[in-house]
Amino acid sequence: MRLEHVSKTFSNGTIALKDMSLTIGAGEFISLLGPSGCGKSTALRMLAGLGEPSSGKIVWPDPAEKSASDKSEGEIGFVFQEPTLMPWATVFKNVWLPLRLKGISQAAARPRVMEALEMVGLDKFADSYPRELSGGMKMRVSIARALVTRPRILLMDEPFAALDEITRQKLNDDLLRLWEQFGWTIVFVTHSVFESVYLSSRIVVMAARPGRVIDEIDVDAPHPRGIGFRTSQAYGDYCRRASESLLSAIGAADHL
Amino acid sequence: MTSIDQGPAAAHAAQETAHPEPALVPAPSMPVTERVLRVAIPLVMLAGLIGLWAWYVAAYNIPKYILPGPDLVLQSLIKDWPILGTALLVTLKITFAALGIALVGGVALAILLTSSKWVELALSPYMVILQVTPVVAIAPLILIYAPSTQSALLICAWIVAFFPVLSNTTQGLKSTDHNLLNLFELYGASRWQTMIHLKLPAALPYFLAGLRIAGGLALIAAVVAEFAAGSAGAGSGLAFRLLESQYRLNIPRLFAALILLCGTGVVIYGATSLISHLALRRWHESAIRREN
Structure with missing residues (x-):
């Protein structure tokens, strides 16, 4: 695009x-x-x-x-700065939302919702409410919601x-x-x-x-990136370049 | 995030759970002593006050047409129950009918007002006028226009009860999280879907606060309207029985009627608080017990 x-x-x-x-x-x-x-x-x-x-x-x-x-x-999947979850709905229902708005029933959406939750490691928390989660977990739910429509x-x-x-x-x-x-x-x-x-x-x-x-x-550094890249000379050079x-x-x- | 690069997902998720405030889980069992005290203290207080009342009446020889003792009031409550009970039923009917219409009307109007700012501009002044005019002052007019006294009472009680529902729900509908509105727009939600899945749930805590106020006000308005209407006779509510007892100097019965009214008010408040608690306890800040 x-x-x-x-x-x-x-x-x-x-x-x-x-x-x-x-x-x-x-x-x-x-x-x-x-x-x-x-x-x-x-x-x-x-x-x-x-x-x-x-x-x-x-x-x-x-x-x-x-x-x-x-x-x-x-x-398109969109992730906001805030988790932007509906506090009255469980994690499952929050992730289901994009599909629900397209008229997909809860039963039909279940496999895809659970798949998205699994991707972010929260499948065990499907029935929790957002307030029971930490900030990082809320953000994961938000990402799962963006992924559930399988966006490109x-x-x-x-x-x-x-x-x-x-x-x-x-x-x-x-x-x-x-x-x-x-x-x-x-x-x-x-x-x-x-x-x-x-x-x-x-x-x-x-x-x-x-x-x-x-x-x-x-940034031409190879993947997968990890702590090695983060502490490398090349990483430092890129950071300097971007900062300048x-x-x-x-x-x-x-x-x- | 993925389970490819690390151990079981649950393990690191569990680490994160340890991060937020510890007492987020709905109140575990509180200590037994606290539970006992929670019941005992109000009961002891009530017994103490009634005891003080009984002692005062006996010690200073207060005549029963000025202040009857609690025993006399209880006697009167039992003896006059056929009269008071029917009157209570009439008052309750008006109260709940008015509350019911106020809830439906208040929510419907709130949705209408928030749907367009032009509608709001056109209607909201009249909502305010309806609210600020004392119901006692317009009761005589309503009595003339309404087909029956009962319906007049209903209209009066409704006018008083519906405003808190309207104004709270309107506030709630307007306070929807802006990011969530964006999210709904992004996923192509229709107006109807946004209303059902987002705006109404978001407004629920506000609506429930309005319900608690409206419940008490409906009862007050039902009594005040009956005073204003001056209805009398067999089909009348507790307000008429109060006035009648006063004219006849039957003060014990007046107290009995008063206690019935107080009790009804307390029950309505308790019921609306319970509804509010049950609806919000899983997710809303107001219903969470915190320990710091």
Whole structure:
């Protein structure tokens, strides 16, 4: 899929995103890296069909599935920054939701829901309520819900930003395993340089005011990645490169 | 996450369970002494107050037409039960009918108000007017317009009871988590699906808070409306019996009627609280016991 000169201006006049062009290939793991206010979440939401671009267009590979609203029928899985679970429903019912909205009964959905829960290691917690789970487990449920429709594209909006460092590292590893295993396309929004280098095959560096793309970094390190990569010289070099790119974006005019 | 790179998934999941606050599981059995005290303290308090009342009446020789002792009130309650019981039934009928219509009407109107801001702009001023006008003041008008006294009482009680349901449910419907709304939009949910699966469950705690207020108010309004209507005779409720006892200086019966009303109010409050607890205990913050 491709973004062609996409811009987004909010009704209060804020330019959230200016002239963003990006080609996303199948099976890529792309990180949108940037400070807050750089439009990375806005870009992701437009990819998901939440809000139309003010100008420019988003192009999908299959002409039969052009419009963004059609894409939401199982093509795309979306993971929010918060777990965004329904507190009144069990883990099972939360994961069942995307299928339920398409009219699939609980019995018919059960195998797929349990499969998704198994992927994130929570099949034993199907009957728990969200409040009985830790922050990391809630996020896993959220990921399982995104996976249950068997999407080809997974959009993740700073999914691990609210987690502690240890849990976050664990989920990073797990996400990489799943990606290596299933080969989805993932677009991952983050403001962490280290997270983006560790996970991605390509990093898109963005700057704020107005939100725009300023750099792209290919991360060629082989998979599977693990602690070896995380402590390697190459990892350090990529992190430095991404950090310098970010710093140049912040520029002299911005007072942080 | 996957079970390919590590041991059994349950093992690391269990590690994570240890992370949140320990007392999230619905209240285990509390200590026996605490359970006994929970029942005993209110009972001892009640017995003490009744004892004080009996002692005061006896010690200061209070005449029974001023303040009857508890024994006399109990006697009157038993002796006059045929009269008081029928009156109670009439009051209960009005209370619950009004509450029922208030619940259905309040929720329906709340859904209507939140469905479009134009509808809200058009209707909400009248909802407020209906609420702020004292029901005693409009009761005479309603009495003229309503086909029967009973229906007039019902309308009065309904006006009072329905507002808390409406305003709480409206607030609840508006407070739906924005991210969850986005999620529903993302998965192509229809308006109807969003209402049934998201907005109504999200509004449930607010609605139940409204129900608890409305339950008490419906009873109060049923009594006040009857006062205002001045209904009398065989088919009347407890309010008429209260006034009648006062005119006849039958103060023990007045107290007996009052106790029936109090008891009814307490039972209604208890019932609505129980409903609220049962509906929310698995998931809502308000129903969770925490230990720190």
